[in-house]
Amino acid sequence: MIEADVIIIGAGASGLMCAIEAGKRGRKVIVLDHANKAGKKILMSGGGRCNFTNYEVGPDNYISHNPHFCKSALSRYTQWDFLALVGRYRIPFHERDHGQLFCDESARDILNMLLSECDKARAVIQLNTSIGTIEQAIDKRFQLKTNKGNYICQSLVVATGGLSIPKMGATPLGYKIAQQFGIKVLPTRAGLVPFTLQPEDKAKFAVLSGVAVPCVISNKSRSFSENILFTHRGLSGPAVLQISSYWRPGEEIMINLLPGMDLDADLKSKRLQKIKSKLKTYLDGYLPKRLISSLFAEDVLELSLQDLSDKQIRQISEQIHSWAIKPNGTEGYRTAEVTCGGVDCNAISSKTMESNAVPGLYFIGEVLDVTGWLGGYNFQWAWSSAWCAGQYV
Incomplete structure (x- = not known):
């Protein structure tokens, strides 16, 4: 049994960001992903240039059954905070229409930045790892059985994304985890499609x-x-x-x-x-x-x-x-950039991203019922929601 303080399922934008923040707090973090590479959707986004945020971000740029849910996270970790991180790595970027910000060179600059920050925070990323079962033990810790061994943790973060672009590895795993623990999942559909x-x-x-x-x-x-x-x-x-x-x-x-x-x-x-x-x-x-x-x-x-x-x-x-x-x-999930719907935000703390009913279980990023407009808003939601969870896991 491999022990960790925090296990994050999903090595995408939100999962990596959460790993960085939790690791900074001295938490032992392991990120598990079934893919063979971290951040695949980051690399393909924005035509390979990654539209990583927007100069103008507000709650009105998001769709949710609970339109107030995103306000706290977006105000606590803003586009300017992420831009400060980009600035520290001296990543060149440019603005396109409507405040959209893209890398000058490659989306890989953003991914490399996140992976470098994970290294500094001593967060371990384990790929090619499929989740079998998840159970909560008597001591409230989470036990995960995978094809790479068994894990146990105090905090479990679901950062699995939505159903869009299945060829990149999208699965309904996050929704299944929510349902397993009695958390409502709102109907999903293809968005930005x-x-x-x-x-x-x-x-x-x-x-x-x-x-x-x-x-x-x-x-x-x-x-x-x-x-x-x-x-x-x-x-x-x-x-x-x-x-x-x-x-x-x-x-x-x-x-x-x-x-x-x-x-x-x-x-x-x-x-x-x-x-x-x-x-x-x-x-x-x-x-x-x-x-x-x-x-x-x-x-x-x-x-x-x-x-x-x-x-x-x-x-x-x-x-x-x-x-x-x-x-x-x-055209459906095959070409959709995002998934509308998902884990019901009314079941989640807007401050910590923790389940109201299941202590230690967190949901961040696209798996939640928060969908941004085209233009860097979905990445900003990934950064903001992950940062918030990272302060508490």
Whole structure:
């Protein structure tokens, strides 16, 4: 039986961060992971550049059945705290749109930093280790049986992540552990994920694969101003990924393809000026030709601006500003960046990340019902929640 003060299941972003903080306190820490490498999702994130946090982080950037839960952790370990760590390692980074921060060179810089900090904290990382059973002994310590031997610890931290990108090793282990100990797990679904289209829409818009346009995309609860990207399967791009976390099956989404413009007023102005240009020529100045041809019949595009009726102008404007489309579904966990839902935050202390009902059992990162927007928010939740747990395990 191998003894430790703290065992952390999962050598991803939150697991490594928690190991660092617990180790700093002199706790004997072992991190167990079934993968052959630590931090696989860190390495693939942000196109290999790791969007490790954001300049502007707040509770409004997160989805949870308990919207107040994330406030404590985010305020106690902020993006500035993580940036201070990045600064100590002199990792070069840059800002992209909306405050998103990426490594200049490689996501490996962030992983190497975390692994170096784990070494300093004397946290042991053991890979290729599959968890068999977990039991709580009479003395309340946790006993784990694995393919690499048996372990016992005072504090057990579940940092197993969600179900997204199963080819990277995602499993439902964290949810199963919660359920084993009587902790509620809320229904999960893919988040930050591309949409698939209904068969007729897929056939109609297949020719647009590779076309990207800025827009405002919205449903009944949210709107985002970002690019959409047409793919051979449906719709992707930052705007679509953002709204997907708020979308429910059967719901329409609205897309404003020219958000900075009042098309109705502009077309009426052109008509008053008796401009003879064709609608096709006019719209070509604002949107890709292939997109215009997919949205409007050729006979409409051939109309002269001076000949447009009020009804036609209204219909054209609605099609551009309020294009309604009902996705067939999403691409699912295969390509989802995150998992919405998870371990019920009402069962967890927002201060310590410890289970309210099972002393010594902690949950951090994506396994919890806290889902961030696209843009570094999910990594910041990993750092913040893990830091908090690390002060108490």
